[in-house]
Amino acid sequence: MKVKDKPAKQKVKSILGRYQGDPGMLVSVLQDVQAEYNYLPKEALVQVSQGLDIPLTQVYSVASFFKAFSLKPRGKHILNVCLGTACHVRGAVRILEEIERALGIKSGGTTKDLKYTLERVNCVGACALGPIVIVDGNYSGQMKSNKVKPLLESYN
Amino acid sequence: MAKRKTNRINSPQELEAIRESIIKSRDPSQTCIVVCGGTGCLALGAQDVIAGFRRKIQEGGLEKKLALRITGCPGFCEKGPLVVIKPENILYQQVRGEDVAEIVSETVKGNIVDRLLYTDPDTGKKITYESEVPFYKKQKRLLLGDNSNIDPTEIRDYLALGGYAALSKALFKMSPEKIIKEVKKSGLRGRGGGGFPAGVKWESCRRAEGDTKYVICNAEEGDPGAFVDRNLLEGNPHSVLEGMIIGAYAIGAHQGYVYIRNEYRLALEHLTQAIKQAEEYGFLGENILGSGFDFTVKISRGGGAYVCGESTALMASLEGKVGEPRAKYIHTVERGLWEQPTNLNNVETWANIPLIINSGANWYSTIGSEGSKGTKIFSLSGKINNTGLVEVPMGITLREIIYDIGGGIPEDRKFKAAQTGGPGGGCIPESLLNLPVDFDELTKVGSVMGSGSMIVMDETTCMVDMARYFINFLERESCGKCIPCREGLKRMSQILTDITEGKGKDGDIGLLERLSAALIDSSLCALGSTAPNPVLTTIRYFRDEYEAHIRDRRCPAGVCKLDAVIRK
Numbered sequence: 001m002k003v004k005d006k007p008a009k010q011k012v013k014s015i016l017g018r019y020q021g022d023p024g025m026l027v028s029v030l031q032d033v034q035a036e037y038n039y040l041p042k043e044a045l046v047q048v049s050q051g052l053d054i055p056l057t058q059v060y061s062v063a064s065f066f067k068a069f070s071l072k073p074r075g076k077h078i079l080n081v082c083l084g085t086a087c088h089v090r091g092a093v094r095i096l097e098e099i100e101r102a103l104g105i106k107s108g109g110t111t112k113d114l115k116y117t118l119e120r121v122n123c124v125g126a127c128a129l130g131p132i133v134i135v136d137g138n139y140s141g142q143m144k145s146n147k148v149k150p151l152l153e154s155y156n
Numbered sequence: 157m158a159k160r161k162t163n164r165i166n167s168p169q170e171l172e173a174i175r176e177s178i179i180k181s182r183d184p185s186q187t188c189i190v191v192c193g194g195t196g197c198l199a200l201g202a203q204d205v206i207a208g209f210r211r212k213i214q215e216g217g218l219e220k221k222l223a224l225r226i227t228g229c230p231g232f233c234e235k236g237p238l239v240v241i242k243p244e245n246i247l248y249q250q251v252r253g254e255d256v257a258e259i260v261s262e263t264v265k266g267n268i269v270d271r272l273l274y275t276d277p278d279t280g281k282k283i284t285y286e287s288e289v290p291f292y293k294k295q296k297r298l299l300l301g302d303n304s305n306i307d308p309t310e311i312r313d314y315l316a317l318g319g320y321a322a323l324s325k326a327l328f329k330m331s332p333e334k335i336i337k338e339v340k341k342s343g344l345r346g347r348g349g350g351g352f353p354a355g356v357k358w359e360s361c362r363r364a365e366g367d368t369k370y371v372i373c374n375a376e377e378g379d380p381g382a383f384v385d386r387n388l389l390e391g392n393p394h395s396v397l398e399g400m401i402i403g404a405y406a407i408g409a410h411q412g413y414v415y416i417r418n419e420y421r422l423a424l425e426h427l428t429q430a431i432k433q434a435e436e437y438g439f440l441g442e443n444i445l446g447s448g449f450d451f452t453v454k455i456s457r458g459g460g461a462y463v464c465g466e467s468t469a470l471m472a473s474l475e476g477k478v479g480e481p482r483a484k485y486i487h488t489v490e491r492g493l494w495e496q497p498t499n500l501n502n503v504e505t506w507a508n509i510p511l512i513i514n515s516g517a518n519w520y521s522t523i524g525s526e527g528s529k530g531t532k533i534f535s536l537s538g539k540i541n542n543t544g545l546v547e548v549p550m551g552i553t554l555r556e557i558i559y560d561i562g563g564g565i566p567e568d569r570k571f572k573a574a575q576t577g578g579p580g581g582g583c584i585p586e587s588l589l590n591l592p593v594d595f596d597e598l599t600k601v602g603s604v605m606g607s608g609s610m611i612v613m614d615e616t617t618c619m620v621d622m623a624r625y626f627i628n629f630l631e632r633e634s635c636g637k638c639i640p641c642r643e644g645l646k647r648m649s650q651i652l653t654d655i656t657e658g659k660g661k662d663g664d665i666g667l668l669e670r671l672s673a674a675l676i677d678s679s680l681c682a683l684g685s686t687a688p689n690p691v692l693t694t695i696r697y698f699r700d701e702y703e704a705h706i707r708d709r710r711c712p713a714g715v716c717k718l719d720a721v722i723r724k
Contacts, residue, residue, distance in 0.1 A: 026476035027459045031418055054476060065478045065635075066459025068418060084380030085575065085611050086537035088625055122462060122629065124419050125383030127535055127609075128233030128543035129199050137421055139199035 011036055012044050016051040023052045026062055030069055038078075039070040075110045075117035077155045080134040084123030087130035095131045096120065098148045116152070164438040166446040168324040171315075178316045187222055187263060188242040190304050191251075194229030194390055195383075195422050196544075201252065202237035208256030221264060225313075228303045228391015228426075231545035232291055235274065240286055240304055247286040248272040277541070277563065294560050296523065297547045298531050299507050303391040308426045311433040314394040320439055322510035326402045327447040330513075335406040336362060339509070341517035343529030347384075348374055348465075348502030349577065349606040350682075351528070351595035357499060361407045361489040364497035369409040372493065372500040373400055375416035375423070376470060378462040379578025380629065381609035384533045385503035387545050389416070389423035392507070393430035397453065399509030401439065404451045407499050411452060415470050418457040428455060462579075462633035465607075466681045467492070467500045469635065480637045481681035502607065504533060525551030528594035534576075536562050538611040539569065548593075555589040558612060569614040573697070577606025579626045579633075580686030582693030583619060602693040604686065618715035619698040620705050624652035626690040634683065641684030644675045648691065658718035660706035665695055 015032045019025035029052065033044050040063050049056040063069045081096045100106055103116055110117040126132050129141030133148075135155050140147070165171050191197075191206050209224050232238055235249035241263055248259065251272060262269050273282040274289050283289050306313045314320070326335055340355025361369065373396060377385040388396060400412050416424055431453055434440040442450045456474055463469045464479040471493045473479035492498025508530055512520045521529050528550040534557065537543045541563035548557060554574060558564065565571050573583040576593075582603030584591065591597055595605050613622065631645040648671050651664050672688030679685040695702060704710045709718050 023476045024474055025454075025456065027473060028455075028457050031457050031459070052476070058477065061478050062459070062476065066461050068458075068460035085579075085609070085625070086381045086543075088380075089538045089611060089613065089617060121419060121460070122378060122633075123380035123382070124195075125377065125386040125535075126195050126199050126233075127381050127383055127537035127611075128196050128545075129236075130537065132199065139195060141196070141199035 009047065012047045013051070016048065019052075021052055023054050026052060026054060026059065027066065030059075030063055030066075034069060038074045038076075039072055042071075070117075073110070073114065075114050077116050077136055079116055079118045080121045080124070081107070081118070082122075082124050082126075082130065082132040082134070083120045084127060084130070086127035087123075087132055090130045092131035092143075094145055095133060095143050095148065098145045099133070099152070102148055102152055116155075163436050166438065168328050168445060171320065171324050171445060175315050175318075175321075178312050182316065185243060188225055189222055189259070189263065190225045190227055190240040190242055192229055192236060192238040192304075193226040193422075194233075194387060195420075196229055196233035197236035197238060198422070200236045200250075204253035205237050205239065205251050205256060208253045209260065212256055212260045216260065216264075218260070218264065222260065225307050227306060228308050229300075229387045229545060230286075230304045231295075231297075231300055231387075231547070232289070232542065233544040234542050239272075242304075245286045246284055247274055247289060249274050291542045291544070291546075291561055291563065294552070294556055295547050296531050296549045298511055298523075299388065299395070299504070299533060300391070300545065300547045302395075303387075306392055308391055308393055309429050311394060311430070311437060314392070318514070319394055320398055322513035323398050323401055323439060324445060326405060326513050327445055327449060332362065332406045332408065335402065335513065338517045339406070339512060342512045342520040343517075343524070343527075344505065344508055344512060344520070345528060345595060346502060347504035347508070347532070347607070349580075349604060351605060354501060354505055357489060357501070358403060358407055360487065361497050361499040364490045366497040368411070368494075368496045369407055370493045370496060370498040371400055371404045371407060371409045371412045372467075372470070372474070372498060373412065373414040373506055374465065374467070374470060374500055374502045375414055375420070376458045376465040377417060377420075377503075377607055378465045378633075379607050379609050381535060381537055381575075381611045382578060382607045383535045384545065384608045386417075386420050386423050388503050388507050388533075389420070389427050393423075393427045394434065395507045395510055396427075396503055397430055397434055397440070399506030400453065401444065401451055402509050402513060403499065403501065403506065405449050407497075409499065410450050411454070413454050413456055413474055413493075415456050415458060415464070415474060418460065424455070424457065431455070461635070462629075463635045463681070463683050466683060469681070470500070471498065478635075480635045481683075483680055504608070523549050525592060525594045525597075527596045532593070532605070532608060534608045534610045536610050536612070538575075539565055539614040539617065540612040541566050550594040551592045553589070554584065554591050554593055557593065557610065558589070562612065565612065565614045569616065571612070572615050572617055573613045573619065575603075575611040575613065575622065575690070576609065577604035577686075577689070578609050579629050580604060580682065580689050581606045581609075582689045583613070583622065583697065584693070585697040587697075602689060602696060604689065616713055616715070618656075618711050618713035619694040619701050620652065620711075621656055621713075621715045623691045623694045624649070624656050627652055627687065630683065630687045638678075638680035638684065640675050640678040641680065641687065644671050644679075644684070645687060647671055648688075652691070655702065655705045656711070656716040656718075658705070658709045658716075660702075662706065664706060665699070665702055669695065
């Protein structure tokens with residue numbers, strides 16, 4: 001945990017500064033904090049609570065309510081497998097299973113070496129190209145089981 | 157020479173002068189290569205194509221001959237990456253990086269690259285022009301039509317096409333009451349799914365007591381299978397902003413929010429830039445166009461909760477709270493965000509407003525069906541040949557959308573059902589293919605318009621599995637605040653899972669129906685009260701499939717793995 005370091009604290013402070021202490025922007029602030037650290041460290045939540053003048057319990061309830069937030073460290077690469085209806089109809093479950101097998105983790109898990117985190121998303125709105133896998137924000141459309149390995153290898 | 161310090165426009169006259177100068181500076185006959193830079197095409201490798209064109213044009217010193225424009229999505233995602241050569245509108249499909257050199261050299265010579273043209277699957281003939289492709293022929297692209305003429309990161313493109321003229325007209329030639337009257341008269345109904353008349357909502361919000369009022373644009377497009385709002389914001393963000401500013405003026409609001417899914421990276425980026433440019437040009441901020449009206453827009457990003465598409469849950473989230481809905485005995489137009497009168501509309505609803513103000517309610521109400529005016533954008537996906545985004549007049553039949561525009565089912569399989577309206581929608585069977593698609597007709601057959609997803613299923617899709625999929629989805633997404641939704645969905649999910657695993661019992665269908673009735677009657681918000689739709693419609697139209705699973709331990713579509721159960 002590096003948030004206690006001075007520069008790290010500064011980072012959260014500058015995120016808070018972007019939103020001028022507007023408590024309505026809590027979700028956005030947490031998004032930015034997570035983008036910075038890959039997850040929501042406890043110390044950062046405390047700092048956000050103080051910075052926006054929101055009780056820590058509320059910050060925690062919001063952080064744990066939304067699926068996008070993780071209270072545990074995540075991998076270097078984030079894999080999102082879309083399981084929206086269109087992708088489901090086109091066999092997204094098989095792709096997810098293939099990735100689970102390849103990484104040896106279940107969806108929601110992180111590999112021991114903190115290299116990959118595997119998550120499922122409901123729909124990314126690229127339904128025409130399903131099944132879709134998103135790695136670190138990059139979309140790979142029309143996925144097939146045999147494309148899984150090369151995809152993972154390209155993010156080694 | 158000193159650069160002009162500011163782009164700010166201070167009056168309608170200045171706006172028209174700037175528009176004039178932009179149009180004059182452009183040569184309409186200049187060849188322009190348009191590449192779709194929407195999420196769909198990017199996922200198919202459009203980035204290589206774009207980089208290739210930039211390089212080739214630069215290497216050849218062709219900047220004067222060939223313009224390059226990266227635009228939002230023209231809709232034909234199936235055949236992406238898409239390239240259109242303007243002004244002729246020659247459509248090249250499935251373009252790869254290695255095709256770029258040939259396109260450039262042939263285009264300069266005035267030739268067409270035949271091998272990249274679309275082939276009509278029925279006739280086997282190559283089709284040169286975009287408008288002649290069957291996918292586009294039956295569409296009425298009022299909202300999407302401009303996408304290929306606009307670089308969404310460039311406000312001047314929007315201005316060149318008459319952008320913000322509706323705002324100028326609304327601010328200087330119309331009173332708020334007149335605007336509301338016009339929107340009411342147009343018959344525009346909320347595109348987020350509810351179908352509530354937009355003008356009536358605006359009027360209630362205007363009349364509501366409160367010093368501060370808010371307008372919200374709902375871009376939390378959480379329905380799996382829907383990508384309408386994403387495309388509008390990616391491709392033409394200013395049209396949405398313009399609608400919001402007009403609405404805010406009519407209602408008397410000075411602060412607006414766009415609540416958008418954080419997963420929509422590109423839409424977020426384009427919207428952020430559009431807001432910045434609109435501020436720079438004086439369409440947002442203080443004293444808009446010199447009218448004395450002030451309005452600002454903030455973006456709030458969602459945290460990936462489906463329920464936040466519900467208006468009260470969205471507002472709770474905007475206040476920095478957990479996104480749980482509340483009972484709506486007091487409407488949000490009276491007390492919404494921060495307990496103030498709040499008018500929330502969906503992205504597509506807002507995008508319709510400039511059209512109505514520019515061309516008038518009389519014109520707008522000639523499009524569409526009796527009770528549903530205008531066009532509707534559908535995201536067509538699943539087992540269909542032409543996946544993508546289609547904009548059609550309300551009242552068009554399902555058959556026309558699926559067969560004429562969508563090109564039918566791949567591999568000549570048999571159509572089984574179309575699922576509309578997202579998880580809270582229903583499955584419409586083949587016998588209803590001639591159904592005119594509008595708000596009221598869809599409700600009559602047990603489905604809903606929803607936010608415009610249309611997922612096509614063929615004979616290899618199991619309808620019980622589909623119902624299970626949706627109920628599972630909703631069970632996960634239920635916020636858990638009210639018991640019918642939290643517990644009811646859990647039970648329904650269990651029963652459906654049992655059926656798909658060969659453990660169904662006689663009486664399960666009746667139990668599902670009773671649970672459904674309880675959810676419809678007693679859920680707090682629309683997530684719970686519409687949740688039974690996929691179950692009820694599949695029971696209504698595909699009861700035999702349920703019975704085959706329960707009685708014969710057989711999945712007619714061959715999807716469910718029932719064989720593990722020992723038959724007695």
